[in-house]
Amino acid sequence: MAAYEDVVPIAQDDGPNPVVPIAYPAEYARLMGFFRAFLASGERSPRVLDLTADLLEHNAAHYTVWHVRRQCLFALADGGDATVLGDEMAYSSDVASGNPKNYQIWYHRRALVEKLGGAYARPELTFIQDMLVGDAKNYHAWSHRLWVLTTYGDWDGELAFVESLHDDDVYNNSAWNHRYSVVALSGAVDAAVCRREVDYALARVPGAEENESSWVFATAFAKRDAGAAAALVAFCEDAKRDGGWGASCGCLHAALVDLYGRDDATKPQAAACARALASELDVTRAKFWTHKAEALTA
Amino acid sequence: MLDDRRRPRLMRERHVAYLMKGLGGLGGSYVALDASRPWLCYWILHGMDLLDALPEEKIDDCVATLAKCRSPTGGYGGGPQQLAHCAPTYAASLAIAVLGTRRAYESVDRKGLYAFLLSMKDPSGGFRMHDDGEVDVRGTYTALAVAALFNVLTPELAEGAAAYALRCQTYEGGFGGEPGVEAHGGYVFCALAALVILNATDAVDLDALERWLARRQTRVEGGFQGRTNKLVDGCYSFWQGGTLALVAHVRRGHTRSDEAPPGLRALQRYILLCAQVYPEGGLRDKPGKNRDYYHTCYCLSGLAASQRLYGDDASTVVYGDPGNLLHETHPVFNVRVDKVARAAAFFAGLPHTHAELTSA
Numbered sequence: 001m002a003a004y005e006d007v008v009p010i011a012q013d014d015g016p017n018p019v020v021p022i023a024y025p026a027e028y029a030r031l032m033g034f035f036r037a038f039l040a041s042g043e044r045s046p047r048v049l050d051l052t053a054d055l056l057e058h059n060a061a062h063y064t065v066w067h068v069r070r071q072c073l074f075a076l077a078d079g080g081d082a083t084v085l086g087d088e089m090a091y092s093s094d095v096a097s098g099n100p101k102n103y104q105i106w107y108h109r110r111a112l113v114e115k116l117g118g119a120y121a122r123p124e125l126t127f128i129q130d131m132l133v134g135d136a137k138n139y140h141a142w143s144h145r146l147w148v149l150t151t152y153g154d155w156d157g158e159l160a161f162v163e164s165l166h167d168d169d170v171y172n173n174s175a176w177n178h179r180y181s182v183v184a185l186s187g188a189v190d191a192a193v194c195r196r197e198v199d200y201a202l203a204r205v206p207g208a209e210e211n212e213s214s215w216v217f218a219t220a221f222a223k224r225d226a227g228a229a230a231a232l233v234a235f236c237e238d239a240k241r242d243g244g245w246g247a248s249c250g251c252l253h254a255a256l257v258d259l260y261g262r263d264d265a266t267k268p269q270a271a272a273c274a275r276a277l278a279s280e281l282d283v284t285r286a287k288f289w290t291h292k293a294e295a296l297t298a
Numbered sequence: 299m300l301d302d303r304r305r306p307r308l309m310r311e312r313h314v315a316y317l318m319k320g321l322g323g324l325g326g327s328y329v330a331l332d333a334s335r336p337w338l339c340y341w342i343l344h345g346m347d348l349l350d351a352l353p354e355e356k357i358d359d360c361v362a363t364l365a366k367c368r369s370p371t372g373g374y375g376g377g378p379q380q381l382a383h384c385a386p387t388y389a390a391s392l393a394i395a396v397l398g399t400r401r402a403y404e405s406v407d408r409k410g411l412y413a414f415l416l417s418m419k420d421p422s423g424g425f426r427m428h429d430d431g432e433v434d435v436r437g438t439y440t441a442l443a444v445a446a447l448f449n450v451l452t453p454e455l456a457e458g459a460a461a462y463a464l465r466c467q468t469y470e471g472g473f474g475g476e477p478g479v480e481a482h483g484g485y486v487f488c489a490l491a492a493l494v495i496l497n498a499t500d501a502v503d504l505d506a507l508e509r510w511l512a513r514r515q516t517r518v519e520g521g522f523q524g525r526t527n528k529l530v531d532g533c534y535s536f537w538q539g540g541t542l543a544l545v546a547h548v549r550r551g552h553t554r555s556d557e558a559p560p561g562l563r564a565l566q567r568y569i570l571l572c573a574q575v576y577p578e579g580g581l582r583d584k585p586g587k588n589r590d591y592y593h594t595c596y597c598l599s600g601l602a603a604s605q606r607l608y609g610d611d612a613s614t615v616v617y618g619d620p621g622n623l624l625h626e627t628h629p630v631f632n633v634r635v636d637k638v639a640r641a642a643a644f645f646a647g648l649p650h651t652h653a654e655l656t657s658a
Binding site: 010012013014015016017018019020021022023024025028036039058059060061062063064067070103106107110111137139142143146147150171172173174177178180181184185211212213216217220254284285287288292 | 330
């Protein structure tokens, strides 16, 4: 490649009898020789930037290559190149869509947004939303989203966004977790908010009665406010009265173990729920619930 | 896969052959793991060690390869001439403990390592994975585990780390990778193991954690899922199963004597019947997926962790053929218990204060 003709490649120093040697594709091995030379010389230039892109096509998890790429980008940006970082957002969106579960690409986005500043927060949320269309439980995407929100404080529309994901899939636990964090971090969690969130979760129980996500979410807000707790307990008691659907619902009983278990007066009821789980409603975890029942009656 | 009494059998020879082949060399598609070569060493060597098949004749070559991954800044990179990173540093350190020879131990540059780990500390109390890299609770665990293993865990290094890990426990009871992020098996293990290393588990909501863990075991398959409402995956046999072992360990410290955690036989059944790749050997995420070294290591580790509770020989539970019993793995480091003890004996006498480790 003409662009590197003045560069003396540096071979990988593997020693005489390496273990786990990889039969590198020839092009990767050749380009890595130049990369190591630039790593040693400290050159951070447009041609090194191009080289990193070629290498990332072979191995998108090469964090040293990403690191050098950022050094090139920031050197060029600091040197007056006004478009290089914006272009990089487009480039890295592209790489992300092919490697959605790669730590490096998501850290790269974080570093870029940090460098570019708050004006890029809103477009970044749109980008993440697009990525979540492909995989609504992409862990990196959700982490990144929470970072953008907490860093730039642009919470508007976030609860509606989560709601739209729950309309698609009420079992999406990532969305439930996100909702919890958004509520907990974006403002005061008062009685009204706790009640609202318990109601949000309970509205999504019908048709998905054994969805652990909604029950655990509701229980978490119930634990933060007595009124919300009373509402949740009332809902459960209604549902299991007279052999209603709640009488055979494992998640409902698990929630009651928690809620009744918080007060000495209702601990016997909590223990009864745990025993029902052990004997009938969640026998996979019979031992766990038996222990729980014993602890509640001790 | 069945023994002569039709009990599920761990196909030791086939797994050893698969692991041995990888140690000798990997195909071109492994270029995607070119920044994870210490990991490949660890996954393979630890898997073989649990199977009592560490290849003695390869030990010095392994030590030499790992030494080539050492960075001049201290710590280890993902391969020769790569930037130091907490994850390959952890993998290389565990591999050294697995190798367990004096030459392996002496290949460690403890002062350089300490300087690297200190330089990864973040104001949040977490650790950065590498210079200009992400901060999450993997950083906390990998840095502290390495420091504990080589006896360079100083108060200066540990400062703020427990508080960061504790902030990662979520309303579900598990821990996420960063504060506020969804509870996840891999991060749960990292957070709890880090807190055990720091002897700082008092502020963990253990009841909530225990319940979250119990509910991550899938009803039909018996294996573990990583998160609520996700699919089973063999690797969580260790991340969740190891965490179960840690929880039991912490509980014992709080005087609640307990029998083996529930569900261990079902977990072993999943590993033996669903995760073993027949007839080729190696283990996998789930049927329909390919074997790989990562899943082979963590399925075997999960099997070992579920066969007996740490430090409690009376608790042995072996599903299937009695010959399935593996060597005991240490739930904090995921290295054989005897290998952890051997390393501890070697490093105990070496300088270990901040002043000693930072002197010229």
